[in-house]
Amino acid sequence: DAMVIQNPRYQVTQFGKPVTLSCSQTLNHNVMYWYQQKSSQAPKLLFHYYDKDFNNEADTPDNFQSRRPNTSFCFLDIRSPGLGDAAMYLCASRTTPGTEAFFGQGTRLTVV
Amino acid sequence: GIQVEQSPPDLILQEGANSTLRCNFSDSVNNLQWFHQNPWGQLINLFYIPSGTKQNGRLSATTVATERYSLLYISSSQTTDSGVYFCAVTSSGGGNKLTFGTGTQLKVEL
Known part of the structure; x- marks a missing residue:
């Protein structure tokens, strides 16, 4: 059974049109992550939450925002997607820093 | 922040061959995981191994935390x-951040 679920699996959006990606986890984990992965590269951390505490990576573009309304759900908002934002977006969760992380299936974003 | 380098970056094997993948990191760690990313992009958990040795079928992993490296062994490789x-x-000392290594692209041929 999937424990970290991302929706949708594939998302096509227009240049400049806001888009929201969602992630849910059934594991009651404290920590949730959003990563961006471009072709032939390693996943790059955008944000992470420890409970409600939000941590933004220094090089995450201002165009990217995140919300975590409750323990189970986390959203990634891209306010004005550009062609360079086309990528795979991966969500993950875990209990604490010293425990195993689990990833969702990812959302592949295309910007046209 | 912590630096994580993997080697080799690319590897081509004949089916049935064995291989060793390496992960070097620049600071002490309290978490280390190995993942396999499938063609659809999903990250599959292979091992959670901050220290010691584990085996799962044809795969095994060893982390020597004091020397800041981990090895993933694949035996009798399959396509x-x-x-x-x-x-x-x-x-x-890195809080909750989970930092990825540079990756090894493996291709197993018949």
Whole structure:
């Protein structure tokens, strides 16, 4: 059974049109992550939450925002997607820093 | 922040061959995981191994935390082993961050 679920699996959006990606986890984990992965590269951390505490990576573009309304759900908002934002977006969760992380299936974003 | 380097970056094997993938990290860690990324992009958990040795079928992993490296062994490789292998770590002083290594692209041929 999937424990970290991302929706949708594939998302096509227009240049400049806001888009929201969602992630849910059934594991009651404290920590949730959003990563961006471009072709032939390693996943790059955008944000992470420890409970409600939000941590933004220094090089995450201002165009990217995140919300975590409750323990189970986390959203990634891209306010004005550009062609360079086309990528795979991966969500993950875990209990604490010293425990195993689990990833969702990812959302592949295309910007046209 | 912590630096994580993997080697080799690319590897081509004949089916049935064995291989060793390496992950070097620049700081002490309290978490280390190995993942296999499938062709659809999903990251599959292989091992959670901050220290010691574990085995799962044809795969095994060893982490020597004091020397800041981990090894992933693949024996009797199969075409289904193809894909990208990542290690990911959390440094002991790095809060909650999970940092990925540079990856090893493996191709297993018949």
